[in-house]
Amino acid sequence: MIPLTIKENIILTGFMGTGKTTVGRLLAGLLNYSFVDTDDLIEARYGRSIAQIFAESGEAAFRQMERDIAQGLAEQEGLVIATGGRLMLDPTNVKALGQNGRVFCLVATPEEIVARLARDNSRERPLLSAPDPGQRILELLQKRNHKYQQFTQVTTDGQKAIDIAHYLAELLQVIQNDETPATKNI
Numbered sequence: 766m767i768p769l770t771i772k773e774n775i776i777l778t779g780f781m782g783t784g785k786t787t788v789g790r791l792l793a794g795l796l797n798y799s800f801v802d803t804d805d806l807i808e809a810r811y812g813r814s815i816a817q818i819f820a821e822s823g824e825a826a827f828r829q830m831e832r833d834i835a836q837g838l839a840e841q842e843g844l845v846i847a848t849g850g851r852l853m854l855d856p857t858n859v860k861a862l863g864q865n866g867r868v869f870c871l872v873a874t875p876e877e878i879v880a881r882l883a884r885d886n887s888r889e890r891p892l893l894s895a896p897d898p899g900q901r902i903l904e905l906l907q908k909r910n911h912k913y914q915q916f917t918q919v920t921t922d923g924q925k926a927i928d929i930a931h932y933l934a935e936l937l938q939v940i941q942n943d944e945t946p947a948t949k950n951i
């Protein structure tokens with residue numbers, strides 16, 4: 766893998782369970798970038814789990830924390846950033862992170878998302894603590910899908926995380942080659 770010379774951040778967005786954290790960590794390894802996950806940063810900075818923040822301070826407070834974290838990350842470079850599922854649906858965050866970052870949206874079918882989230886107990890997801898989480902996922906997807914579509918879509922169904930990471934790394938090479946002006950041999 767030829768190292769990327771552009772050091773803008775790579776931002777992964779997409780619904781919960783689309784693989785942002787797993788793919789992001791692998792991609793950072795391939796590119797020799799640092800990996801960060803915005804939910805982890807929030808938990809570390811505020812010393813509470815996401816579920817506690819939602820329960821004790823409410824969703825609006827959590828969304829403000831996301832904005833503060835996004836602002837800080839926008840000032841750095843050479844990062845792969847896995848964002849919480851709604852972070853990049855906030856135009857303030859798109860403006861901040863978009864200045865110095867390239868955004869990819871990981872996509873999966875609702876069935877795949879439901880199955881993956883049922884297997885994933887790494888973190889509690891307060892928005893899904895409903896009597897019927899499957900139904901809640903469908904409702905949220907319906908509300909959000911058109912907003913995710915503003916970003917380059919990367920389908921993840923039936924794919925291994927490492928293959929998606931390789932695909933993105935290669936895509937970034939192609940983008941870099943297209944954007945780097947050719948030097949002329951005189």
Ligand code: S3P
Nearest residue numbers: 780781782804849850851890891
């Ligand atoms: C959320 C997604 C979660 C986390 C929070 C809210 C959302 O992150 O930020 O529970 O609104 O989609 P993941 O997408 O990493 O699960």
